[in-house]
Amino acid sequence: MMPASETAYQKIRAFILQGEAVPGMQLTEEKLSEISGVSRTSVRDAVRRLENEMLVVRSASKRLSVADWSEGEVDEMFTLRAMLEAHAAARAARRIDDDALEILRGINKELKDAVNQSPPDIACFLEANRRFHDLILECAQSPRLTKLMPALVEQPVVRRTAHQYSKIQLNQSAVDHDELIAAFAAKDADWAKSVMTSHIRRAFHSFSITASPDRS
Amino acid sequence: MMPASETAYQKIRAFILQGEAVPGMQLTEEKLSEISGVSRTSVRDAVRRLENEMLVVRSASKRLSVADWSEGEVDEMFTLRAMLEAHAAARAARRIDDDALEILRGINKELKDAVNQSPPDIACFLEANRRFHDLILECAQSPRLTKLMPALVEQPVVRRTAHQYSKIQLNQSAVDHDELIAAFAAKDADWAKSVMTSHIRRAFHSFSITASPDRS
DNA sequence: CGGGGTGATTTTGTATACAATAGAAGTGCA
DNA sequence: TGCACTTCTATTGTATACAAAATCACCCCG
Numbered sequence: 001m002m003p004a005s006e007t008a009y010q011k012i013r014a015f016i017l018q019g020e021a022v023p024g025m026q027l028t029e030e031k032l033s034e035i036s037g038v039s040r041t042s043v044r045d046a047v048r049r050l051e052n053e054m055l056v057v058r059s060a061s062k063r064l065s066v067a068d069w070s071e072g073e074v075d076e077m078f079t080l081r082a083m084l085e086a087h088a089a090a091r092a093a094r095r096i097d098d099d100a101l102e103i104l105r106g107i108n109k110e111l112k113d114a115v116n117q118s119p120p121d122i123a124c125f126l127e128a129n130r131r132f133h134d135l136i137l138e139c140a141q142s143p144r145l146t147k148l149m150p151a152l153v154e155q156p157v158v159r160r161t162a163h164q165y166s167k168i169q170l171n172q173s174a175v176d177h178d179e180l181i182a183a184f185a186a187k188d189a190d191w192a193k194s195v196m197t198s199h200i201r202r203a204f205h206s207f208s209i210t211a212s213p214d215r216s
Numbered sequence: 217m218m219p220a221s222e223t224a225y226q227k228i229r230a231f232i233l234q235g236e237a238v239p240g241m242q243l244t245e246e247k248l249s250e251i252s253g254v255s256r257t258s259v260r261d262a263v264r265r266l267e268n269e270m271l272v273v274r275s276a277s278k279r280l281s282v283a284d285w286s287e288g289e290v291d292e293m294f295t296l297r298a299m300l301e302a303h304a305a306a307r308a309a310r311r312i313d314d315d316a317l318e319i320l321r322g323i324n325k326e327l328k329d330a331v332n333q334s335p336p337d338i339a340c341f342l343e344a345n346r347r348f349h350d351l352i353l354e355c356a357q358s359p360r361l362t363k364l365m366p367a368l369v370e371q372p373v374v375r376r377t378a379h380q381y382s383k384i385q386l387n388q389s390a391v392d393h394d395e396l397i398a399a400f401a402a403k404d405a406d407w408a409k410s411v412m413t414s415h416i417r418r419a420f421h422s423f424s425i426t427a428s429p430d431r432s
Numbered sequence: 433c434g435g436g437g438t439g440a441t442t443t444t445g446t447a448t449a450c451a452a453t454a455g456a457a458g459t460g461c462a
Numbered sequence: 463t464g465c466a467c468t469t470c471t472a473t474t475g476t477a478t479a480c481a482a483a484a485t486c487a488c489c490c491c492g
Contacts, residue, residue, distance in 0.1 A: 003475070003476090004475075004476060004477090005475080005476085028442080028443060028444085029443075029444070030442090030443075030444095038476080038477090039476060039477045039478075040444090040477085040478090041257075041475085041476055041477060041478085042475080042476060042477085044261075044444090044445090045260075045264075045475090045476095048261075048264050052268060052363070054359070054360065054363060061443095061444090061483085061484055061485080062443085062444060062445085062483090062484085063443070063444080063484085063485095064444095073358075073359065073360065076358050076360055076361070077360050079303075080300075080303070080358075080360055080361065080364070083299055083300075083303065084296075084299075087295075087296070087299065142289075142292050142296075143270070143289065144270065144289065144292055144293055144296055144367065144368070145292070145296065147268070147270060147367055148296070148364055148367060151360065151363055151364055152360070219445070219446090220445075220446060220447090221445080221446085244472080244473060244474085245473075245474070246472090246473075246474095254446080254447090255446060255447045255448075256447085256448090256474090257445085257446055257447060257448085258445080258446060258447085260474090260475090261445090261446095277453090277454055277455080277473090277474090278453090278454085278473085278474060278475085279454085279455095279473075279474080280474095
């Protein structure tokens with residue numbers, strides 16, 4: 001049995017990310033308690049975590065609401081994520097072993113398979129993508145960095161955009177990953193860092209374009 | 217009256233930082249409840265925050281203990297802090313207004329006064345130093361960055377080291393701050409970023425030297 | 433008709449009690 | 463004596479009840 005606070009965390013998170021919640025919408029602990037089926041005590045625990053991830057925000061009067069990010073904030077988040085993931089990639093390049101490298105290749109194979117479905121299997125793509133980046137973070141062996149990253153996982157952004165990604169853009173991700181693997185194999189920290197920076201920033205610009213109002 | 221969870225946070229934090237706790241020492245919620253004089257509910261709240269700051273760590277079996285950082289982790293923390301504070305400085309340079317600039321000058325004046333006491337007033341120095349960096353962070357106008365920084369405030373390290381700082385080193389901090397102010401006045405983001413990077417990394421190396429075992 | 437204050441209601445904060453789980457210490461058997 | 467198993471204890475996890483605080487709605491007074 002999963003801890004109640006973990007249940008609450010997952011349910012509330014899903015509630016927010018799977019679009020049932022509107023940005024800015026108020027969330028009372030009572031309501032969240034109903035949604036997740038556990039007591040307010042555990043809900044508060046879960047909310048703490050979600051607050052750190054900035055998926056929910058707390059007003060001056062301590063009331064909770066679904067986060068609503070400005071364009072500038074999304075921009076800044078990508079910038080920070082690019083900085084930290086690039087740093088993680090550089091560290092990983094110095095520390096990665098052959099086993100991890102092999103697993104990374106396996107994950108990217110799954111990712112390619114997901115992309116090559118017709119239509120591409122977005123859920124699978126996102127899952128493989130997440131595992132790919134998580135493993136790099138693990139190889140970076142930096143507890144601090146691991147603690148920081150969750151505040152920058154832009155799940156909602158990825159989700160919003162991935163459904164609009166073209167097959168070409170999805171493929172580019174796979175290609176980026178291949179080059180990252182090559183940089184890791186060569187233990188070239190600078191190379192890994194550069195590739196990761198490009199990889200994240202490309203994702204950002206894909207987002208900027210696809211997320212803008214239609215120019216039809 | 218301060219909220220109980222805030223009381224607990226401050227008391228426990230002080231307990232850890234003011235050296236009453238040894239790294240690795242176990243902390244039960246009950247004990248922390250006694251120390252802070254509030255119920256376990258509020259203590260758990262406080263502990264959540266301290267966990268994020270990585271001042272306390274949770275073992276596999278959920279037991280709490282005072283964090284004990286390896287040399288590599290301290291190194292990594294300074295690196296991350298340098299990255300993020302430099303980024304903050306760059307953003308601040310683009311956004312800062314004359315009022316904030318003036319306040320910054322005032323704070324640095326206080327800092328210099330503290331340094332010029334005989335002996336230098338370390339507590340005052342640390343306080344002014346904290347306010348200086350906090351204001352820059354505020355001027356950066358990045359909620360995300362603001363959320364991230366607390367996990368990198370290496371209070372214990374600063375504290376351990378500042379008492380061993382020479383007057384020359386303390387003065388260098390004031391000089392760095394002056395140059396930062398100049399960069400801000402010129403609205404030169406790159407300059408600000410470089411100065412901040414040097415500033416943090418210098419502090420790191422001062423730490424490395426003074427914290428090493430005596431080489432007498 | 434508007435502003436300010438007062439009571440009711442909603443929402444968050446805290447304590448306590450109890451449940452579940454992990455760790456330690458015995459205890460018995462080979 | 464050593465090892466597995468069991469009981470007991472220490473510790474964390476969760477729910478509920480109540481307290482404090484904030485918001486809202488209403489009414490009264492100007």
